[in-house]
Amino acid sequence: MNMPNIRAIRRIYAIFFFGLFLWLLWILDPQHMKGYETGLILELSPLTAIAGFFTSGTVYLGLAWALPIIFLTLFFGRFFCSWICPLGILNQFSSWLFNRRRPVDQYKNNAYRPIFRLKYYILAGLLILSAFGALQIGLLDPIALLTRSFTVSLYPAINQWGVGPYLNQPIFLGGALISALLIVLILANRFITRYWCRVLCPLGALLGVMSLRAPFRIRRDVDKCTDCNKCLANCQGGCDPHAEHRVSECHACMNCIEDCPEGALHYGLPESRTSAAKPFDINRRRLGEVAVASVVFYPMLKSAVSASTKPQHQTIRPPGSLPEEEFNARCIKCAACMRVCPTNVLQPALLGAGFEGLWTPILVNKIGWCEHHCVLCGQACPTGAIQRISVQEKVGEKPFEKPVKLGTAFFDHGRCLPWSMHTECVVCEEVCPTTPKAIWYKRVELLKRDGSVVKLKQPYMAPDLCIGCGICENKCPVEDYAAVRITSVGETRSKANQMLLKGKS
Ligand code: SF4
Ligand code: SF4
Numbered sequence: 001m002n003m004p005n006i007r008a009i010r011r012i013y014a015i016f017f018f019g020l021f022l023w024l025l026w027i028l029d030p031q032h033m034k035g036y037e038t039g040l041i042l043e044l045s046p047l048t049a050i051a052g053f054f055t056s057g058t059v060y061l062g063l064a065w066a067l068p069i070i071f072l073t074l075f076f077g078r079f080f081c082s083w084i085c086p087l088g089i090l091n092q093f094s095s096w097l098f099n100r101r102r103p104v105d106q107y108k109n110n111a112y113r114p115i116f117r118l119k120y121y122i123l124a125g126l127l128i129l130s131a132f133g134a135l136q137i138g139l140l141d142p143i144a145l146l147t148r149s150f151t152v153s154l155y156p157a158i159n160q161w162g163v164g165p166y167l168n169q170p171i172f173l174g175g176a177l178i179s180a181l182l183i184v185l186i187l188a189n190r191f192i193t194r195y196w197c198r199v200l201c202p203l204g205a206l207l208g209v210m211s212l213r214a215p216f217r218i219r220r221d222v223d224k225c226t227d228c229n230k231c232l233a234n235c236q237g238g239c240d241p242h243a244e245h246r247v248s249e250c251h252a253c254m255n256c257i258e259d260c261p262e263g264a265l266h267y268g269l270p271e272s273r274t275s276a277a278k279p280f281d282i283n284r285r286r287l288g289e290v291a292v293a294s295v296v297f298y299p300m301l302k303s304a305v306s307a308s309t310k311p312q313h314q315t316i317r318p319p320g321s322l323p324e325e326e327f328n329a330r331c332i333k334c335a336a337c338m339r340v341c342p343t344n345v346l347q348p349a350l351l352g353a354g355f356e357g358l359w360t361p362i363l364v365n366k367i368g369w370c371e372h373h374c375v376l377c378g379q380a381c382p383t384g385a386i387q388r389i390s391v392q393e394k395v396g397e398k399p400f401e402k403p404v405k406l407g408t409a410f411f412d413h414g415r416c417l418p419w420s421m422h423t424e425c426v427v428c429e430e431v432c433p434t435t436p437k438a439i440w441y442k443r444v445e446l447l448k449r450d451g452s453v454v455k456l457k458q459p460y461m462a463p464d465l466c467i468g469c470g471i472c473e474n475k476c477p478v479e480d481y482a483a484v485r486i487t488s489v490g491e492t493r494s495k496a497n498q499m500l501l502k503g504k505s
Pocket of ligand 1: 318319337340341342343345346369370371374375376377378
């Protein structure tokens with residue numbers, strides 16, 4: 001198949017998909033997201049769909065978008081990596097920027113290296129963990145990784161300059177670490193072109209395995225080839241188009257076809273005198289070692305504080321979240337929910353939710369609160385870890401009997417102004433959004449140290465009315481550690497994490 005200007009066509013596709021990724025991330029906010037399929041790029045990842053199926057036994061409807069990618073890869077190879085994947089495109093651009101070497105260096109840089117096998121072992125480890133129920137692919141799925149990194153770094157940086165959509169300056173706990181990892185990955189392109197894609201990417205590895213029997217692939221006419229190696233100059237995959245082609249490494253960038261001065265390369269079905277492909281290069285012994293390591297690592301992952309142990313007081317999940325085990329089996333740590341939250345309350349968890357909950361969303365009420373009539377995080381979540389609920393369901397309007405409860409607020413009497421400092425304060429009662437209010441007062445007369453009497457209102461909490469939205473904690477005037485704080489107990493999504501259970505002594 002002759003393909004004039006295929007490089008230019010691929011670049012147009014790459015710019016389109018990278019622009020689409022940025023645009024969908026940009027409109028992922030309360031003002032713009034209505035009606036758009038904002039999770040589209042996240043939903044394209046076959047790795048998310050397959051690993052999520054392993055952990056939860058279901059494929060979330062949105063992830064059906066991955067099916068066309070799988071189907072096309074089986075026939076046309078690993079084209080996703082250089083035509084669609086936003087992290088792949090970013091890596092390719094930065095590699096080009098860093099490595100404008102002499103051609104002879106490019107040939108060396110673009111030759112296959114045994115370290116490229118590492119991504120297959122990473123894929124195997126992540127899939128084995130998924131089969132055991134621990135979904136950790138979100139740490140390394142390239143689309144989730146880029147969405148998370150841009151959300152916690154680029155988005156606050158843009159807001160810093162006053163052009164952000166609605167929050168003055170969003171902050172994300174531990175965002176510096178997430179941003180630093182992305183910077184390291186980009187800088188690694190200085191040493192090996194597309195370092196992430198060639199060496200580490202588990203999605204690339206999965207697509208590589210799927211493409212092994214693809215009928216459409218790069219083929220070399222051995223009669224025409226003069227072994228000049230010019231096809232290596234811009235090869236994105238490092239897949240040896242000049243020799244026995246390594247199909248699972250090829251990104252179908254087509255650069256080699258245009259770089260070949262003899263017209264010896266084509267993309268398509270085999271013709272007479274086309275060279276053989278290199279067999280899949282993977283060390284079975286290493287694969288076995290990875291399997292054993294994953295099996296050993298799994299209980300360690302679970303032995304930390306996690307969903308399978310006691311509920312954690314600080315693990316307060318967004319409204320509509322699945323029970324903790326199922327939540328961790330679905331959440332890919334993409335941070336789309338954090339991007340869309342209008343109060344910035346959703347933050348990437350560190351180790352408080354267990355290692356398996358690293359970078360999953362939790363509510364940190366010192367930073368924000370859950371807005372009473374907002375259900376945006378469920379609409380943004382691409383995997384159903386946070387289910388789509390209506391405002392009526394959230395606030396408990398008919399036909400729903402009860403509101404969705406995220407946790408319960410508790411007073412710390414030693415810090416509360418009316419309780420311990422004889423000072424009038426009604427802030428928490430004023431901001432409480434429920435009807436009737438969950439915070440109520442008793443009028444009391446208190447004897448002060450100097451013998452005088454002060455009349456004031458002391459606040460109480462009605463736990464059955466509190467929805468755990470956290471606005472009282474956020475607005476409490478005791479700044480550093482609020483006098484009213486939310487814990488996860490009483491959350492609707494958990495039968496176990498309750499204060500009083502019928503039939504339980
Ligand atoms: S429902 Fe609450 S946690 Fe979710 S986006 Fe809205 S304010 Fe944030
Ligand atoms: S819960 Fe948040 S971080 Fe997890 S998959 Fe859904 S949107 Fe992404």
